[in-house]
Amino acid sequence: MPPLDSILAVTLAGLALSATPGPSMLYVLSRTVGQSRSAGFASALGLCLGGMLLAIATAWGLSSVFMTSDELVLALKYLGAAYLVWLGLGMIREARANAREDLAATEVVRRPLAHIMWQGVLVELLNPKTVLFFALFLPPFVTQDRGTAGAGDVTLQLLLLGILVPLTAIPADLVVAWMGGAMARVLNESRKAREAMAWAAGLVLIGIAASLVWDRLQIAFT
Secondary structure, three states: OOOHHHHHHHHHHHHHHHOOOOHHHHHHHHHHHHOOHHHHHHHHHHHHHHHHHHHHHHHHHHHHHHOOOHHHHHHHHHHHHHHHHHHHHHHHHHHHHHHOOOOOOOOOOOOOHHHHHHHHHHHHHOOHHHHHHHHHHOHHHOOOOOOOOOHHHHHHHHHHHHHHHHHHHHHHHHHHHHHOHHHHHHHHHOHHHHHHHHHHHHHHHHHHHHHHHHHHHHHHOO
């Protein structure tokens, strides 16, 4: 079972990522505006299911890595922290540029809700950036008592933390699906708010990464 501080950190990072306009939000918005609110809900559900399946696959794959080499695990954890910093800096760097652009929903072909849901699953599963995100995001939050944690415990930690990521995106996606075009208008009219959201989310990710590195350093010197 992951410790409470890891659960809170992953939840906070997930909320920070999902609260800013991105590909997933635009996908849900396009389905909502282009077809219906129900289509937006179906796409949000599909993205969540895809994220959960990816979390399960990542947990099983990474757990074997954790049992193979302590040095590789340590390197993976520092790489994950660096990845969080890279994500945070990228969000801050693009904040002003994104704030000047309109958040627009593209035209979509009307589909049955079941088709839209499974399309959302595939969109999430086949996105290489999402796969990379899970592979690098989860390891820093897994705790081991100097390598004494068993494979089952590591797998459980990776699984629970991974599933938290798509679950934290659900509230933002549902709000977008419910509000639809009104959400786009609000975001486009409040561009400074969009910029502030991006800065806040980026700083949250960088702060979490700094905290993770500090904790690892403390453990290394104790």
